Amino acid sequence: MNLTVAEENYIKSIYKLQDGQAVVSTNAIAYELDTKPASVTDMAKKLKEKKLIDYEKYQGISLTAEGKRIALQIVRRHRLWECFLVEKLSFSWNEVHEIAEELEHVRSEKLINRLSEFLGNPTTDPHGDPIPDAQGKFSKTKQLISLDKATARRLEVAGVADQSSALLEFLNAKGIRLGTQIDVIERYEFDNSVEIKIRNQPAFTISEQVSKNIMVKTL
Amino acid sequence: MNLTVAEENYIKSIYKLQDGQAVVSTNAIAYELDTKPASVTDMAKKLKEKKLIDYEKYQGISLTAEGKRIALQIVRRHRLWECFLVEKLSFSWNEVHEIAEELEHVRSEKLINRLSEFLGNPTTDPHGDPIPDAQGKFSKTKQLISLDKATARRLEVAGVADQSSALLEFLNAKGIRLGTQIDVIERYEFDNSVEIKIRNQPAFTISEQVSKNIMVKTL
């Protein structure tokens, strides 16, 4: 799929605006890209033709799976270049956006993967925004309970929010340390407790207080 | 002067092909850019309008001073990116051209000057081609006699090709060492000898053998 710079910018804007919403409006995209709604309609037809968006007249726009995949690539390129500019070329984080806006359109997978490696495979950019990996996955770092609503998924312990010895003692007793892999078996809404399992051990349940203080990332 | 990518590519090709020639042909440019002569004629009119080339129907094309200035900027960007790709991202020198071809069109003086600094202000790229500085000047490193044909110019000694003690002794006796600034006063074609002068000393003449072994750069 060979996209023009204009097409890439539309994909990126739609991705940015979609976030949660089912569908993005013509007007919103026009405003975001500083262009006119009529131009957005024109481009929507082309992107639909290329199967990168779902679009029916007057019904709004949303990315297809393939469109989203491409959007994540563009976001990855943008954020890695921002890292490079700040960490290697000593730019300040508030002046890198425009330059990264241009660099992100240089298309070479090899280039971007080498760049990522050169930067130590960072997972967030200088603004704190997460950087998707080559497969488009975010390595999310967050509290078990608050954000990761999925059940039956494997997570890796990445840190603790509360450094109190009481918590550390508890985690130690349960065999939970940095890097430990945890399978989430069930979440109970009535008290926000979570049933988890560590490899080769029987499952057990942790309270909301505990789950709110363990930072994990997805694998 | 805000140029499109296409305009920059034309400028770059004309610069490359001009080298010595008074004028470049429509056909040569078309071949170089893998396009048609008719397209070159169209673009020639635009670039003439912008005063970047001298062009009269059927008379060939040449860069104006401003056009050359811009060409040197593009060459600088291209070669610095090649350095980056090879030295920092471990690409091999034969696979960087295409990527640099894209990166060179990202226009930010600050970016390119920071990149140059980051790379240690290199003066040649991985293919051995010289990199112009921010002012468009080459820091040429070469044998006195072979390439630098200009008379009455100041040069700086940058090294010796022949490490024999005989040569080093001679240079020492004449007060010529690394960094010494030399004014070339006259070149004599019949024996390729060169009359030179070092600050505060009487002028003297060096033979072809000697001049062929002193590496200098322009200031």
Next chain:
DNA sequence: AATATAATTTAGACAAATCTAAATAATATT
């Protein structure tokens, strides 16, 4: 000098990405 060949330009067309102005559809308000 006449003619053949090669180089260059012109004329007219096309695709991409945009625009303005007018038309149409969806939504909100009375």
Next chain:
DNA sequence: AATATTATTTAGATTTGTCTAAATTATATT
């Protein structure tokens, strides 16, 4: 429900960079 407002689309035009085919100019050859 009728009307006003807002959102969206269509139609037609523009700019940039390109193309093909035909016309023109320059150069080489006899």
